[in-house]
Amino acid sequence: MNATVLVTGATGFIGSQLVDFLAADGIPVRALVLPGSDLSNLKESGAELVQGDIRNPAGLGAAMRNVSVVYHLAAISRHDAKICDAEYHTVNVEGTRNILESAAAAGVRRVVFTGTIEAVGLSRDGRPLTEDTPQNPRNIYGRTKLEAENLVRAFNLRQGVETVVVRPPMTYGPREMLLLTRMFKLIEKGFYPLIGSGRALTEFCYVKNQVQGIRLAADRGRPGEVYFISDERPYAVEEIIDAIATAMGVRLWKPHIPVPLARCMGLTLELLAKVLRFYPFIIPQTGRPPFSRKSVAWLSASRLFVDISKARRELGYTPPYDLKQGIRETVKWYREHGLLR
Numbered sequence: 335m336n337a338t339v340l341v342t343g344a345t346g347f348i349g350s351q352l353v354d355f356l357a358a359d360g361i362p363v364r365a366l367v368l369p370g371s372d373l374s375n376l377k378e379s380g381a382e383l384v385q386g387d388i389r390n391p392a393g394l395g396a397a398m399r400n401v402s403v404v405y406h407l408a409a410i411s412r413h414d415a416k417i418c419d420a421e422y423h424t425v426n427v428e429g430t431r432n433i434l435e436s437a438a439a440a441g442v443r444r445v446v447f448t449g450t451i452e453a454v455g456l457s458r459d460g461r462p463l464t465e466d467t468p469q470n471p472r473n474i475y476g477r478t479k480l481e482a483e484n485l486v487r488a489f490n491l492r493q494g495v496e497t498v499v500v501r502p503p504m505t506y507g508p509r510e511m512l513l514l515t516r517m518f519k520l521i522e523k524g525f526y527p528l529i530g531s532g533r534a535l536t537e538f539c540y541v542k543n544q545v546q547g548i549r550l551a552a553d554r555g556r557p558g559e560v561y562f563i564s565d566e567r568p569y570a571v572e573e574i575i576d577a578i579a580t581a582m583g584v585r586l587w588k589p590h591i592p593v594p595l596a597r598c599m600g601l602t603l604e605l606l607a608k609v610l611r612f613y614p615f616i617i618p619q620t621g622r623p624p625f626s627r628k629s630v631a632w633l634s635a636s637r638l639f640v641d642i643s644k645a646r647r648e649l650g651y652t653p654p655y656d657l658k659q660g661i662r663e664t665v666k667w668y669r670e671h672g673l674l675r
Contacts, residue, residue: 607623
């Protein structure tokens, strides 16, 4: 019989998809959930639910009992202007330390840590990011996830615990709500402006590809190693936008905005967001403007895309879904839940 695994961050977007994926394969899954959290993403998973908080190590022992692998996804998972830097450190760094130490005390064999592409930052030379690219995170989210990643790698083989790190890029799919607001709903209106040529390469990973890669890292990853997990290849921004419009049956107007003008627009919106603290000047999920100079940096140049050769070679990772399949499934889920027309 398969040994029990523990998933932290199990109520979240990627975490709940991972729980479903593991449970469907017959693996007993224990889900660590915050007291009072929304459990709707887990209602059909069949997972054993255990309440706990990674900020409180005293409550983690029971969750770790008789567990062979811990998938650690719990984190403040994006750059949110409403959250102070100290809270990022408490959750992302100290919370990870608590997971590692509790796992060691419980005799857990392996901890798989879900990091982020933001721990690396933008490519400086226009080439794909690799696991060996020098790390230069852009914000407090990336910096604390990098600090946590370094903790995990330093802990490898301490007290018999193997550790592996995976780094997801931008990930989409059923249950994801931020990209629904920032991309899908805007495209549904028949309008999406492109910065520059629209040919800049970026990552857009379907969540079911992502969870397969995380599972393979648990099964086959070399202790102490890091792996980028993403789709088969990066996509041009315009390619992503067109695929979403096609899946929704929308005729799309895509005006091309020159990069210098886009930077001015981004700065203007950043300044307005300091005063007008409501949507559409502020995105509720992040406390930041929907468009900024950071958006221009992402949309105008190939600086946030990765090479997954290492995951292919060492994990045997082959993403099962392509862009069109992933977007079709995502649009279908949004419509079934009344989130798109």
